[in-house]
Amino acid sequence: MAGVLDSVNQRTQMVGENRLELLLFRLQGRQTYGINVFKVREVLPCPKLSGIPKRNPVVRGVAYVRGETISIVDAGMAIGLRPISDEEIATSFVIITEYNRRIQGFLVKGVDRIVNLNWDEIHPPPREAGQNIYFTGVTRIEDNMVGIIDVEKILAEVQPMIERPNTAGTVAPRDGRPLRVLVVDDSSVARRQIQRCMESLGLEVVIQKDGKQALAYLQGLVSDGSDITQHFSLMISDVEMPEMDGYTLVTRCKADPALAKLYIMLHTSLSGVFNNAMVKKVGADDFMAKFIPDELAERVIKIMDEV
Incomplete structure (x- = not known):
C-alpha cells in the first residue's frame, strides 16, 4: 500500500501533456473504479469511525486523521451499490481526498494500483446510461472497464451546495462586448x-x-x-x-x-x-x-x- 502512495504528490510534471494518473479501487465485486491521483491525499486502512446524529446514510461516520476530523462516505452506497457491512469495514480502506476545498474520505473495499493514461483514452459515459450515472468518464485497462467516479455528484448529494451567489449585481452591458x-x-x-x-x-x-x-x-x-x-x-x-x-x-x-x-x-x-x-x-x-x-x-x- 505504501508503494502505491509514495508518489501521489509528485505528479505535476504531467500538467499540459493531456495525461492523468488514476488510483484504481474496488467497491463490490470485481468491477474497478478510478479517481484522479491529484485529488488523493492518502490511502489508509479504515480508521475507527464515530457516529454522528442525523447524518446522511451514506456517511458512515467521522474519523480523526492527522489532526483533522473527516467525514467518511461509503462510496459504493453513494452510487447505489450495497453498503460495506460493519464486519467488512475492518478490512476496508479509506481514500482521503481534497476536493472543492473540502477534505473527505471515501470508504472502499480495496485499492489496487496507480495507472498512467492519456486523457484521450478516457471517454464520456454512453448516452444510453442516462443522466443519473455516477461516472464522468470510462476507459479500458487490461480489457476491464473502469468507471471514473463523479465525486462532484456524490458530494452534491451528500451536502448540497448553494449555487446562486449572494453577491448583488449583474454584468453591465457594453457596446461590442458579448454578455x-x-x-x-x-x-x-x-x-x-x-x-x-x-x-x-x-x-x-x-x-x-x-x-x-x-x-x-x-x-x-x-x-x-x-x-x-x-x-x-x-x-x-x-x-x-x-x-x-x-x-x-x-x-x-x-x-x-x-x-x-x-x-x-x-x-x-x-x-x-x-x-x-x-x-x-x-x-x-x-x-x-x-x-x-x-x-x-x-x-x-x-x-x-x-x-
Missing part, C-alpha cells in the same frame, strides 16, 4: 452550478462537455474569419475532462491566432495540490478553485469589467 460565457465541464453537477451562477449575473451561458468538444466548437465559430471576442467574453473550463483536459484546451486555444484573445479561466476542484505555476505554463488568464458562488461571481464581474 456570453462558454462553460466547459464534464460534470453535470458542476455545469449546473456554474450556469446558475452566471445566469444570476445576467450572462448567457453556452455549455460544452469536454475540451475536445469545446475546441472544435470554438474553431467552428471563427472559421468565417470572425473575432472570437465577438462570440464570447470569457471561457470557464474545468481541468479534468475526458478526451482533452483543460490544460491542453488552453494550450491549443492560446496557440491558435484566431482563439488566442479569448480570456480563459481554469476552474477546478483540484484545490489541494494545484500548482499555479502550471497555470502560467499553459497560458491560462486566471484560475479559481471550485466552488464558492460568491467568489466566482465577484471574479467574473471583475473580469467582464476589464475585457
Whole structure:
C-alpha cells in the first residue's frame, strides 16, 4: 500500500501533456473504479469511525486523521451499490481526498494500483446510461472497464451546495462586448452550478462537455474569419475532462491566432495540490478553485469589467 502512495504528490510534471494518473479501487465485486491521483491525499486502512446524529446514510461516520476530523462516505452506497457491512469495514480502506476545498474520505473495499493514461483514452459515459450515472468518464485497462467516479455528484448529494451567489449585481452591458460565457465541464453537477451562477449575473451561458468538444466548437465559430471576442467574453473550463483536459484546451486555444484573445479561466476542484505555476505554463488568464458562488461571481464581474 505504501508503494502505491509514495508518489501521489509528485505528479505535476504531467500538467499540459493531456495525461492523468488514476488510483484504481474496488467497491463490490470485481468491477474497478478510478479517481484522479491529484485529488488523493492518502490511502489508509479504515480508521475507527464515530457516529454522528442525523447524518446522511451514506456517511458512515467521522474519523480523526492527522489532526483533522473527516467525514467518511461509503462510496459504493453513494452510487447505489450495497453498503460495506460493519464486519467488512475492518478490512476496508479509506481514500482521503481534497476536493472543492473540502477534505473527505471515501470508504472502499480495496485499492489496487496507480495507472498512467492519456486523457484521450478516457471517454464520456454512453448516452444510453442516462443522466443519473455516477461516472464522468470510462476507459479500458487490461480489457476491464473502469468507471471514473463523479465525486462532484456524490458530494452534491451528500451536502448540497448553494449555487446562486449572494453577491448583488449583474454584468453591465457594453457596446461590442458579448454578455456570453462558454462553460466547459464534464460534470453535470458542476455545469449546473456554474450556469446558475452566471445566469444570476445576467450572462448567457453556452455549455460544452469536454475540451475536445469545446475546441472544435470554438474553431467552428471563427472559421468565417470572425473575432472570437465577438462570440464570447470569457471561457470557464474545468481541468479534468475526458478526451482533452483543460490544460491542453488552453494550450491549443492560446496557440491558435484566431482563439488566442479569448480570456480563459481554469476552474477546478483540484484545490489541494494545484500548482499555479502550471497555470502560467499553459497560458491560462486566471484560475479559481471550485466552488464558492460568491467568489466566482465577484471574479467574473471583475473580469467582464476589464475585457
